[in-house]
Amino acid sequence: MxxxxxxxxxxxxxxxxPKMGITKSVQYALEKMNIVEPNIDKLECFIGPPLQVSFAEYYNFDEKNTQKAIELYRERFKEKGMYENxxxxxxxxxxxxxxxxxxxxxxxxxxxxxxxxxxxxxxxxxxxxxxxxxxxxxxxxxxxxxxxxxxxxxxxxxxxxxxxxxxxxxxxxxxxxxxxxxxxxxxxxxxxxxxxxxxxxxxxxxxxxxxxxxxxxxxxxxxxxx
Structure with missing residues (x-):
C-alpha cells in the first residue's frame, strides 16, 4: 500500500x-430547444462527463447546438441548480x-x-x-x-x-x-x-x-x- x-x-x-440540480438544468435546456424529457432519471448520464460530451453523445447535437444547450443549462444552474445538491x-x-x-x-x-x-x-x-x-x-x-x-x-x-x-x-x-x-x-x-x-x-x-x-x-x- x-x-x-x-x-x-x-x-x-x-x-x-448533484442529481436534482444537474438533471433539472439539463431538462430546462432541452425544453428551451423543443425537446421534452419528463423523466429526470434518464438524464443521470449527464452527471460526471463534460456537458460538451454528453449533449453531443446523447442528443446528437452539433457544435453550435451543444454550445447553445450549455448556455441554457447554465442559466438555470447558476440561479438554482448548483444549490440543489x-x-x-x-x-x-x-x-x-x-x-x-x-x-x-x-x-x-x-x-x-x-x-x-x-x-x-x-x-x-x-x-x-x-x-x-x-x-x-x-x-x-x-x-x-x-x-x-x-x-x-x-x-x-x-x-x-x-x-x-x-x-x-x-x-x-x-x-x-x-x-x-x-x-x-x-x-x-x-x-x-x-x-x-x-x-x-x-x-x-x-x-x-x-x-x-x-x-x-x-x-x-x-x-x-x-
Whole structure:
C-alpha cells in the first residue's frame, strides 16, 4: 500500500450528490430547444462527463447546438441548480480527518472552476482544499486527463506515486491512468461497478467509510486491481 500525499477528489458523485440540480438544468435546456424529457432519471448520464460530451453523445447535437444547450443549462444552474445538491454522508468527517493527517487535498472536476468554488463554499468545505481545479467557461480544459495533468504540473516537485485520484465515473479513472497516477473508484456515486472496474482503477470502494479505510487506516477493503 503506497503512502499518498496528494489526494484528488472529483466533485459530482464523489463529494456530493448533484442529481436534482444537474438533471433539472439539463431538462430546462432541452425544453428551451423543443425537446421534452419528463423523466429526470434518464438524464443521470449527464452527471460526471463534460456537458460538451454528453449533449453531443446523447442528443446528437452539433457544435453550435451543444454550445447553445450549455448556455441554457447554465442559466438555470447558476440561479438554482448548483444549490440543489447535498453532500454524501461522512464526507465532512473524512475531509477533516485527512487534513489532520497532513494530506494535501485537491478538487479535480469537469465542472467549471467558478461553480465548483461556489458549491464548496455553500457546503462550507472549501477550507479543506489546497487547490480547486475545474474546466474553463470557454469550454477548454474539460477532460479529466487535462485537469489532472494541470494539477500534477502545479505540484511538480512530487513524484507520481504521491498522487491518487478519487471519482465515481470511468472518466476519473481513465484520466488517472493516462497521467500515471493511482485511482479509487467509488460506487456510491453514478458509475456502476462494471463501468469502474472495466477502467482498471487501483481500488474500488462502496462507501465513504471504505474510502477512509484505504486513505487513513491503509486497509484495502475492496478488490485491488493490479
Amino acid at each position: 503506497r503512502e499518498y500525499k496528494i489526494i484528488l477528489f472529483d466533485l459530482d458523485g464523489t463529494l456530493s450528490d 447535498e453532500l454524501y454522508k461522512d464526507i465532512p468527517q473524512l475531509l477533516m480527518s485527512l487534513k489532520e493527517q497532513q494530506y494535501t487535498l485537491v478538487v479535480a472536476t469537469s465542472k467549471p472552476t467558478v461553480f465548483s468554488v461556489q458549491i464548496l463554499k455553500y457546503f462550507n468545505i472549501e477550507q479543506y482544499f489546497d487547490l480547486i481545479v475545474g474546466s474553463n467557461l470557454d469550454g477548454t480544459r474539460t477532460s479529466k486527463t487535462e485537469i489532472i495533468q494541470y494539477i500534477l504540473d502545479r505540484y511538480n516537485e512530487h513524484r507520481l506515486d504521491d498522487f491518487i485520484m478519487i471519482g465515481d465515473r470511468k472518466h476519473d479513472i481513465i484520466g488517472a491512468n493516462n497521467t500515471g497516477i493511482d485511482s479509487i473508484g467509488v460506487t456510491y456515486g453514478y458509475g456502476s461497478y462494471e463501468e469502474l472496474s472495466s477502467s482498471n482503477p487501483s481500488y474500488i470502494v462502496n462507501s465513504v467509510i471504505e474510502l477512509k479505510n484505504i486513505l487513513i487506516a491503509n486497509i484495502a477493503t475492496k478488490q485491488h486491481f493490479e
